[in-house]
Amino acid sequence: MARDEDVPEVVAQAHFPPRQLAGRGHGWYRGDCHVHSSRSNGGELTPEQLAAGARKSGLDFIAITEHNASDTHGVWGALAGDDLLVILGQEVTTRTGHWLALGIEPGQVVDWRYGVRDDVIDRHLDQVHHVGGLCVAAHPHAPYPTGTFMYPFRGFDVVEVWNGLWSSDLPWNADNAAALAEWGRGLAADIHRGQWRPAIGNSDTHLDDQIGIPHTVVLADELSTDAILAGIRAGHSWITDSATTEPSFTASAGHRTAGIGERLETRGEQALVRVAVRGVPSGTVTVHTERGVAHRESLPSSGSGVVECRTSAAESAFVRVEVRHPGGQMAALTNPVILA
Incomplete structure (x- = not known):
C-alpha cells in the first residue's frame, strides 16, 4: 500500500537501534x-x-x-x-x-x-x-x-x-x-x-x-x-509461514557438501540431495531443478521426515526445495544450492 504525498522528515526521539546485538554468533x-x-x-x-x-x-x-x-x-x-x-x-x-x-x-x-x-x-x-x-x-x-x-x-x-x-x-x-x-x-x-x-x-x-x-x-x-x-x-x-517449520537442505558429491545458497563442485559426480523436514504434518516435499519438479514425496502425519534424491550439474544448474501443507498451501521454500 502506498503513501504518495510529500512527507516532511522530522526524525522523532533520535534513539536509533543498535546495528549489532551482543552475544549472538553464527x-x-x-x-x-x-x-x-x-x-x-x-x-x-x-x-x-x-x-x-x-x-x-x-x-x-x-x-x-x-x-x-x-x-x-x-x-x-x-x-x-x-x-x-x-x-x-x-x-x-x-x-x-x-x-x-x-x-x-x-x-x-x-x-x-x-x-x-x-x-x-x-x-x-x-x-x-x-x-x-x-x-x-x-x-x-x-x-x-x-x-x-x-x-x-x-x-x-x-x-x-x-x-x-x-x-x-x-x-x-x-x-x-x-x-x-x-x-x-x-x-x-x-x-x-x-x-x-x-x-x-x-x-x-x-x-x-x-x-x-x-x-x-x-x-x-x-x-x-x-x-x-x-x-x-x-x-x-x-x-x-511458521516458526514451527524447519527444513534442512543439503546437496553432496563425494566428500563435498553444500547448503542453501552455496555452490557444490560436483566434478562430474551425481549430487545427493537430502531434505529433512519437521513441522509439516502430511505435507509434500518437492525438489526443483531447471527442468521442473525432479522429485516429489509425502511426509508422514508426524510432520517429520527425510527425503533424498539425486541429480547432476549436467541436468541442472541448481536444485531447490518447496514444502507444502496438505491442500497445496506453501509451508516453506528455499533458495537454491548451485551445482557446478
Missing part, C-alpha cells in the same frame, strides 16, 4: 524484512505493538519499512534489545512498483516520485548500495495500482517472492505463485551469467497478527544488520 536467524507501523498508509499498529508481535512470533530481527518515510527510525532504539535486532529501512512506493531499501542510514529517505519510463531507478539503487544497504523488488504481482513491479530485476539484490499482506486468510495465493514462477523461470539463466538474485519472503505487516507470516530464516555470522543483509544477499536463507 547461526540461523528468523526475521521479517517488510513491516509497517501506523506511520504508513493502511498501518494500524504502534512500534510498541510491532515489537511485541515480533517477539511473540519468535523473530530475531525485523526491518521497519515505512512508506517513503524514516521519521519513526528514532523510536526503535528503546524497542530493540538483546533479543530483537531492528534494521532500518523504507518501502519506496514508486508509480510503477514498490521496492525495499534495507539497511539505510538513520533518517535517510530514498526518493519515490518516479516511474519506470523516467529511467532513474539505477541512481536510487546506487544510493542504497553506497551505504551498504540491500535493494529488494517487493511483491512483483501485487493486485493494486502501483503495486505491480514494472522494473527489470537487474540492479536489485533480492526478489520478494512471498508477501503476506493480501493473503492473511491463506498465506500463499496466486500473486505469490506468479512471483515465485517468474523468479524460478529466470534462475538457471541468471546462475549461468553469475548474477542470480535470491528469494525472500515477508509479511508486509499493516495489521495485527500479520507479522512473521511469512518470514525469512537467514544464516548469518552474527545478529547484526551487516551480517543479516550479507546472508540474504548471498542466498543463505529460506522462507516459511
Whole structure:
C-alpha cells in the first residue's frame, strides 16, 4: 500500500537501534524484512505493538519499512534489545512498483516520485548500495495500482517472492505463485551469467497478527544488520509461514557438501540431495531443478521426515526445495544450492 504525498522528515526521539546485538554468533536467524507501523498508509499498529508481535512470533530481527518515510527510525532504539535486532529501512512506493531499501542510514529517505519510463531507478539503487544497504523488488504481482513491479530485476539484490499482506486468510495465493514462477523461470539463466538474485519472503505487516507470516530464516555470522543483509544477499536463507517449520537442505558429491545458497563442485559426480523436514504434518516435499519438479514425496502425519534424491550439474544448474501443507498451501521454500 502506498503513501504518495510529500512527507516532511522530522526524525522523532533520535534513539536509533543498535546495528549489532551482543552475544549472538553464527547461526540461523528468523526475521521479517517488510513491516509497517501506523506511520504508513493502511498501518494500524504502534512500534510498541510491532515489537511485541515480533517477539511473540519468535523473530530475531525485523526491518521497519515505512512508506517513503524514516521519521519513526528514532523510536526503535528503546524497542530493540538483546533479543530483537531492528534494521532500518523504507518501502519506496514508486508509480510503477514498490521496492525495499534495507539497511539505510538513520533518517535517510530514498526518493519515490518516479516511474519506470523516467529511467532513474539505477541512481536510487546506487544510493542504497553506497551505504551498504540491500535493494529488494517487493511483491512483483501485487493486485493494486502501483503495486505491480514494472522494473527489470537487474540492479536489485533480492526478489520478494512471498508477501503476506493480501493473503492473511491463506498465506500463499496466486500473486505469490506468479512471483515465485517468474523468479524460478529466470534462475538457471541468471546462475549461468553469475548474477542470480535470491528469494525472500515477508509479511508486509499493516495489521495485527500479520507479522512473521511469512518470514525469512537467514544464516548469518552474527545478529547484526551487516551480517543479516550479507546472508540474504548471498542466498543463505529460506522462507516459511511458521516458526514451527524447519527444513534442512543439503546437496553432496563425494566428500563435498553444500547448503542453501552455496555452490557444490560436483566434478562430474551425481549430487545427493537430502531434505529433512519437521513441522509439516502430511505435507509434500518437492525438489526443483531447471527442468521442473525432479522429485516429489509425502511426509508422514508426524510432520517429520527425510527425503533424498539425486541429480547432476549436467541436468541442472541448481536444485531447490518447496514444502507444502496438505491442500497445496506453501509451508516453506528455499533458495537454491548451485551445482557446478
